[in-house]
Amino acid sequence: MADIARMAGVSTATVSRALSGSALIPEATRQRITDLAQSLNYRVNVGAANLRKRDVQTVGVVILGESMQAISDPFLLSILGTVADTLDEHGMSLLLTRLKEGQSHRLSEMVEGGQVNGLIVIGQLTWHDHLNKLAARGIPMAVWGACLPDALYPMVGGDNEQGGYLATQHLIAQGCKSIAYFGDLSHPEAGARHQGYLRALHEAGLQEDPRLQQSFLFGDTRIRASIDQWLDRAQSFDAVFAASDVTAISIIGALKERGIDVPGRVKVVGYDDIALAAHLHPSLSSVRQPTVDAGKALVSLLLGAIAGQPKRTVVLPAQLVVRESTQ
């Protein structure tokens, strides 16, 4: 920048003002300086500017993932995409970090070390208590997940109870009587979906059967085993509500392999409405979560928190998308 100033015959202050679009600089001067900078491929050093401005214009997006491997859930990724776009619209940068169990301390370090203005936390909430502590300490953040009643941090989440209810009610309306549930119950969001499932069952006067409620993850080989077991024990079921599309696809695979027709003999509903759902055969009925709204809400809540606004909670409506797997 000193170079530019010298070459343009002005002070660095003028260059700084010209390049940052200050109204104090007349158009002619600005043009000259801008052109000079352009021709030298010069850009203002963001880090230095941020240091001086005592602001970093960056938010940390943290994905809580148990598996070291790939970012797993297509749905979370779709949120990541809209968060990235929304931050960009606000002129903020996005520092991406994946954290495993046991690295929780790194959350606050990012903020205290001045790397980011705040955090957007995506993923499962086995960290609820830790997040509460950070919120109490005044770390700005916004969390995607289940809306736990005692959360001290800004939250955005889908209406999981409603989603579970809609899915189950739909299966009941299709004439199903024995509806199984698959989903990781240790996960708060899946827990809420399960609550909705139970509510729909009770409302329809159907008996809930604990043997038809299993806590499994995608690709778990025991999915296959327990389906086999249920069938062997004549533990009949005519529908499955899976707490994620990926799990649903896994289940449909297991059922078909066993020669069981979907939706003929067993109807299946998933959750998340991933892009693939519409293109499978049978196409998968699913509960859609509004990802674009989710990303926008996360960013807006975080910016609010950074600005010192009181915590808010956003619950996004769930929408049932009916396709072939339930008809």
Place this chain on the structure above:
Amino acid sequence: MADIARMAGVSTATVSRALSGSALIPEATRQRITDLAQSLNYRVNVGAANLRKRDVQTVGVVILGESMQAISDPFLLSILGTVADTLDEHGMSLLLTRLKEGQSHRLSEMVEGGQVNGLIVIGQLTWHDHLNKLAARGIPMAVWGACLPDALYPMVGGDNEQGGYLATQHLIAQGCKSIAYFGDLSHPEAGARHQGYLRALHEAGLQEDPRLQQSFLFGDTRIRASIDQWLDRAQSFDAVFAASDVTAISIIGALKERGIDVPGRVKVVGYDDIALAAHLHPSLSSVRQPTVDAGKALVSLLLGAIAGQPKRTVVLPAQLVVRESTQ
């Protein structure tokens, strides 16, 4: 930091040294300072430290995406995951940016503005020429994609020609005679897969049929249309090689909807071996790309480029994974 120094009765220089683990500081002093910092939730300001050290320890990961919407391809995401982990192991941060067509100038700005030390570029390469210009200008980068012969930048990519060859050869070995190709030919990687497809065909003495080679993307409704058309015109085919799993799934859906059995009447191979491939029914044969190696190679090439090492190119082997969709 000044506070800590005052409270510990030492200079800021000592605090800085203690906190950065300098060997000059005796263990007792360091302990005292560390404890003090801990109790005050103090962390060294990364931005200020970086400014002074004239280094940012950050790399920009840029995803070139045409669709504003979600990050689409599960395979690219899986690379993103391993890149994130690998950078973390190297103690570097990851600044994520999605760029649309027409924003190419932002690539160099990130480096020239000192936000990042270098770039990892993921996605399709309609930007080949622009990337070449940046490389010539000395912008450190590493690109995932097709290994174009005139590339001036460090590249890592799968052996797409080999992958296409393996997939097609396998279909031929299964007795298929009319093998269709689906994939975006404007995309260099898909182009190479197509080359491999042609090579296998010729090697087996099979005639290539231009009418069986279509350039479509995932979910394109014309996939359905052209399958219908082929069948109507008695343009029979008994296999499809799709240049991505997502496309393959879309095609299988279209075929099944039309009542055509997979793999009975038409066999299908995809590309990428996404996690879902093994759990579908029929499970999907696919060409696996080594994502973990890909992530590691990208990071290692980029760090090399930053260190001023000459450009290298890494081609990762393709591996065919045979599943039900081709048996």
Place this chain on the structure above:
DNA sequence: CTGAAAGCGCTAACAG
């Protein structure tokens, strides 16, 4: 082993 001093590259009062 420790401290004083000099900036990293930039912006924002403040005074022209």
Place this chain on the structure above:
DNA sequence: CTGTTAGCGCTTTCAG
């Protein structure tokens, strides 16, 4: 409208 000056929070010679 423009320049001078004083730092942002840290690291690192260079002298003790």
